[in-house]
Amino acid sequence: MPPTPAPVWEIIHGFRRYWALVAALDLGLFEALASGPLDAAALAEAVGVDIHRAGLLADALVVMGLLTAAPEVPGVTIGSQPPPSPPGPPSQAGPPEPAGRAAGSGRLVYNLGLVAANYLLRDGQRSMARLVREAPGPHERWPELAETLRRGAPSARVEDDPGAFYPNLARATAPLQRGVAAAVARELAAPSGHQALVVDLGAGAAPWALAFLGAWPDARGLAVELPEVVHVTREAAAADPAGDRLDVVAGSFHRVELPAGGADVVILGHVLRTEPRTAARRLVARAAAALRPGGTLVVADYPRPDVPSPAATTETLMALTILATTGGQGAFRAADLYGWARGAGLTPGPTYTPLAGQTVLTATRPGGPSPAARPAPRPGLRPLGSVYPPSESRE
Numbered sequence: 001m002p003p004t005p006a007p008v009w010e011i012i013h014g015f016r017r018y019w020a021l022v023a024a025l026d027l028g029l030f031e032a033l034a035s036g037p038l039d040a041a042a043l044a045e046a047v048g049v050d051i052h053r054a055g056l057l058a059d060a061l062v063v064m065g066l067l068t069a070a071p072e073v074p075g076v077t078i079g080s081q082p083p084p085s086p087p088g089p090p091s092q093a094g095p096p097e098p099a100g101r102a103a104g105s106g107r108l109v110y111n112l113g114l115v116a117a118n119y120l121l122r123d124g125q126r127s128m129a130r131l132v133r134e135a136p137g138p139h140e141r142w143p144e145l146a147e148t149l150r151r152g153a154p155s156a157r158v159e160d161d162p163g164a165f166y167p168n169l170a171r172a173t174a175p176l177q178r179g180v181a182a183a184v185a186r187e188l189a190a191p192s193g194h195q196a197l198v199v200d201l202g203a204g205a206a207p208w209a210l211a212f213l214g215a216w217p218d219a220r221g222l223a224v225e226l227p228e229v230v231h232v233t234r235e236a237a238a239a240d241p242a243g244d245r246l247d248v249v250a251g252s253f254h255r256v257e258l259p260a261g262g263a264d265v266v267i268l269g270h271v272l273r274t275e276p277r278t279a280a281r282r283l284v285a286r287a288a289a290a291l292r293p294g295g296t297l298v299v300a301d302y303p304r305p306d307v308p309s310p311a312a313t314t315e316t317l318m319a320l321t322i323l324a325t326t327g328g329q330g331a332f333r334a335a336d337l338y339g340w341a342r343g344a345g346l347t348p349g350p351t352y353t354p355l356a357g358q359t360v361l362t363a364t365r366p367g368g369p370s371p372a373a374r375p376a377p378r379p380g381l382r383p384l385g386s387v388y389p390p391s392e393s394r395e
């Protein structure tokens, strides 16, 4: 007996699911449900789409686990009521079907699921709403993937025109990364006895630098970002209460002068994966040279797993995205990073896995305060306190 073709359908459905989600975001469908459940008629009116089409999109989102749908409870008013029946004698076809009626069922009432409530509202604290469009990289690169793999590079690389893609990506990724970065910052003790310096290379909207400055109220920061993208870093700093402690420098992290031996933390947030291996190794060495004794290198990324498995879907597909859209080599492995860090004189420290597939690797410059004053970091995977403390959670 051949196996079921369901896995192939699932892959095709991935395309459909993605575009259904994009449509829902474009229509503001999640916002329409943010203040409570609506029946199909009210939802249709809120998103400006006729009831049949809006209902079908909502049903698809239910199937995808982003909305819930339950039959209306008689006597309970939810959102709008169905529009009154048009005046005049019933037609040959019988009375009009009540709004929102699916064949054979009662009227459905739609509600936001927990994932949508937490991640898909545009102004949510950890919103991924903008990231949905940006995360696959420029969409037009995907249909040419076979040719890209043969040729060794896409027809246009993101880094050829950083101002076209990175500003939107940087803004889109910041809300989620801010929570991750704050959780990591809580794990690292703020140094005492001097004003701490936090350096963020390829800062984007600076979720990492600003989270550290939020956690370490006496620290100052230095964010480096490309001239084509640096307005995003400046915008983010201006909007943040800790932003007046962040110096923003326009330039390449390969060339900008860094404070030799002056930083307590250097962050490489999602930048190594797009660099060719020799450039990535050099960048780790630059970051290491900027650390003072006892200082910590923080690398947040999606390292390629040693063994592919469904459990490693996120990081494996992220690596493929890098190949499809940039001149990078499709991500590095954790062992590569530790090799580069050791080569630069650092000692590997704890590793955290804040979100599915995402790994935060640390390495420390030997020396600094005695272990009594500051516990020596131990290598190995460490649980990270909740990325979202209960008080911030909608769940």
Ligand SMILES: C[S@@+](CC[C@H](N)C(=O)[O-])C[C@H]1O[C@@H](n2cnc3c(N)ncnc32)[C@H](O)[C@@H]1O
Pocket (backbone or CB within 6 Å): 162, 166, 167, 169, 170, 173, 174, 177, 201, 202, 203, 204, 205, 206, 207, 208, 224, 225, 226, 229, 251, 252, 253, 254, 268, 269, 270, 271, 300
């Ligand atoms: C994926 S975003 C990551 C932003 C942020 N660090 C984070 O973790 O959310 C990568 C950022 O690195 C910046 N970048 C890429 N190459 C760079 C370079 N040579 N020098 C400075 N920044 C660079 C891009 O402009 C982009 O904002």
